[in-house]
Amino acid sequence: MRAANALRLTVLVLLVALxxxxxxxxxxxxxxxxxxxxxxxxxxxLLSLSLNHLYLVIAASGAAxxxxxxxxxLVTRPFGVAFRPLARSIANMGQTFPxxxxxxxxxxxxxxxxxxxxxxxxxxxxxxxxxxxxxGLTNLPPAAMEAAxxxxxxxxxxxxxxxxxxxxxxxxxxxxxSVVIALGTATIGxxxxxxxxxxxxxAGLLTNNTAFVxxxxxxxxxxxxxxYDAMVQIEARLLHGARI
Amino acid sequence: MTQAHRRLAFSATGVLFAILGLGALxxxxxxxAANRIVEGDGMRIWNIATxxxxxxGLAAVVAGLLLGLPDNMTRARLAGAVMGLAGLVWLLVQxxxxxxxxxxxxARVSPATxxxxxxxVFLLLAADALAxxxxxxxxxxxxxxxxxxxxxxxxxxxxxSDLSIMQEYASRRDAFLAATWQHLGLAFGSLAAAAxxxxxxxxxxHHQIKLRSMTMPVxxxxxxxxxxxxxxxxxxxxxxxGATFPGAQALGIAGIGFAPAFLxxxxxxxxxxxxxxxxxxxAAPQAARDAALGxxxxxxxxxxxxxLPLGLPIILTGLRIVLVQNIGLAVIAGLIGxxxxxxxxxxxxxxxxxxxxxxxxxxxxxxxxxAAIFMNIFVDLTRTSTDARND
Numbered sequence: 001m002r003a004a005n006a007l008r009l010t011v012l013v014l015l016v017a018l019x020x021x022x023x024x025x026x027x028x029x030x031x032x033x034x035x036x037x038x039x040x041x042x043x044x045x046l047l048s049l050s051l052n053h054l055y056l057v058i059a060a061s062g063a064a065x066x067x068x069x070x071x072x073x074l075v076t077r078p079f080g081v082a083f084r085p086l087a088r089s090i091a092n093m094g095q096t097f098p099x100x101x102x103x104x105x106x107x108x109x110x111x112x113x114x115x116x117x118x119x120x121x122x123x124x125x126x127x128x129x130x131x132x133x134x135x136g137l138t139n140l141p142p143a144a145m146e147a148a149x150x151x152x153x154x155x156x157x158x159x160x161x162x163x164x165x166x167x168x169x170x171x172x173x174x175x176x177x178s179v180v181i182a183l184g185t186a187t188i189g190x191x192x193x194x195x196x197x198x199x200x201x202x203a204g205l206l207t208n209n210t211a212f213v214x215x216x217x218x219x220x221x222x223x224x225x226x227x228y229d230a231m232v233q234i235e236a237r238l239l240h241g242a243r244i
Numbered sequence: 245m246t247q248a249h250r251r252l253a254f255s256a257t258g259v260l261f262a263i264l265g266l267g268a269l270x271x272x273x274x275x276x277a278a279n280r281i282v283e284g285d286g287m288r289i290w291n292i293a294t295x296x297x298x299x300x301g302l303a304a305v306v307a308g309l310l311l312g313l314p315d316n317m318t319r320a321r322l323a324g325a326v327m328g329l330a331g332l333v334w335l336l337v338q339x340x341x342x343x344x345x346x347x348x349x350x351a352r353v354s355p356a357t358x359x360x361x362x363x364x365v366f367l368l369l370a371a372d373a374l375a376x377x378x379x380x381x382x383x384x385x386x387x388x389x390x391x392x393x394x395x396x397x398x399x400x401x402x403x404x405s406d407l408s409i410m411q412e413y414a415s416r417r418d419a420f421l422a423a424t425w426q427h428l429g430l431a432f433g434s435l436a437a438a439a440x441x442x443x444x445x446x447x448x449x450h451h452q453i454k455l456r457s458m459t460m461p462v463x464x465x466x467x468x469x470x471x472x473x474x475x476x477x478x479x480x481x482x483x484x485x486g487a488t489f490p491g492a493q494a495l496g497i498a499g500i501g502f503a504p505a506f507l508x509x510x511x512x513x514x515x516x517x518x519x520x521x522x523x524x525x526x527a528a529p530q531a532a533r534d535a536a537l538g539x540x541x542x543x544x545x546x547x548x549x550x551x552l553p554l555g556l557p558i559i560l561t562g563l564r565i566v567l568v569q570n571i572g573l574a575v576i577a578g579l580i581g582x583x584x585x586x587x588x589x590x591x592x593x594x595x596x597x598x599x600x601x602x603x604x605x606x607x608x609x610x611x612x613x614x615a616a617i618f619m620n621i622f623v624d625l626t627r628t629s630t631d632a633r634n635d
Contacts, residue, residue: 082255082256082257083256083260085372085376086257086368086371086375088375089368089371089372089375090368093371093613093616096568096572096609096612096613096615096616097609097612098571098572098573098575098605098608098609098612099572100471100572100573100575100576100586100589101572101575101589101605101608101609104589104593104601104605107593107598108598108601108602109357180468183470184469184471184473185470186470187470187471187472187473188471188472191579191590191593192593201472201473202472202579204476205476205580210479210483213476213477213479213480214477214479214480216473216476217472217473217474217476217477218477220469220470220472221470221473221474221477224468224469224470224473225468227468228464228465228468
């Protein structure tokens, strides 16, 4: 556990240094840059790109979580059961759509920039959460449901005090999946002129500057790994707390 | 009373589809633009051609929506979806030449919001009806083959060749064919490589808990790295390999192109392959294991005759995840010179040519959907055969 924490701290420090002090890495990256060309990407501040990237992911995933969980609750109530197979098919088949295709298809209708990226992230992010939330809310232990009814809980109480807490682990896994996909899709968003960290990689690809590609790739990769790890930790904490 | 009630019952989803579908009739069905770059003018469904030409298609669309309404009549609902889809194709076939007439040599017609919404509604209606019919794997395979066959026939016949996307295709037929092979090569080649690597690794992990607890977290972290970053990070690695090892460049290993894309896809594919192999091998029920032990099977025999056959559906599900995921991710290869449909997507984005974007995305989506349905059928077939063997 201590080794894992030391590793986390190292990765975090490396990431912060890469974002805040790119100059420090110039020596290491120089062999990859074209002769006489710039070594580190400094056209825009990496911090503002990082913040914008995170903002897109948080806004899209937050909205996707709210809508997907609400939809899942609706189709698992008696009045919404008729729509459940449809919601399942949409979640299943929708996830076979490649995220980059969703992004590209959003451009003709919404134009370039952060707007289409946000919409694509939101739409695509809905599906894993919806799928997991429906699975979680339909595979509840019958004994617990019976007990909730037995002690005279109303439908609302049963939902908020029994069903959602019991389905929470599965829902959280869906949210984590969705955030990971959103981080990746936001990176590709820079091909449609969204201001994200993908910009550094794209700039490197366009100018044949491998140093930029590596710099951008490292920052995005470290961000993703740290966020994924943090979400796994949060899930473990929440579940541990719930069990006590 | 209940009998009569049931006979008249409306399907809730059918009502939703009818409302959405009728609403979609009111927004532009096709657009006509002066050339391939500028934005087009929207045309409502009744303005795309003469009334006598549009009426049959319009009637089929409305009838399809109405057939989707009754509950408990899944065959009629499926027929409604088919009728509606046929109506949409009819309208495109009638509308495209009519709109192009006298519109100039560079004019382009494309399906617009109304078409795409109705297409989505009828596909969902078909999916909803099929979910109600719960067809077995064989029937699903027949349906899939029919759908692919009809789609291919419609595209082959040239009836839609006046549409802008088909004109984009016609002007780069060879490039499209090459991209198709590259895309398939990337998706299926990386699947094969990942299976060849991941399968033995999964078997090893199944036996050695220590190896498993080291491998799985590394593979899950690999999976979280955003695709563009992963593809980018492969560039310096393979550039170094190409420059360092003699003969590597002759094999086509270089910083950009096919090789880094392929390697990135293999790395992404490893987690589902290894993870599902481990899960599949562990899924054999204890009774089957005990029986195998009791019969005096060696560990190798147990693996090949008991654990593998019983775990096959789960292992194949892993391959399904990989295939669908890699068909989508292979689009990113277009950014690093790796070819595939992504070439058209990113060219289209650069030129703001919507139909070029579609020429890249629609085949990708169709390929991913077909692969997903096909693999689902395959998994179900192995599942029913192992179930039969168990009985």
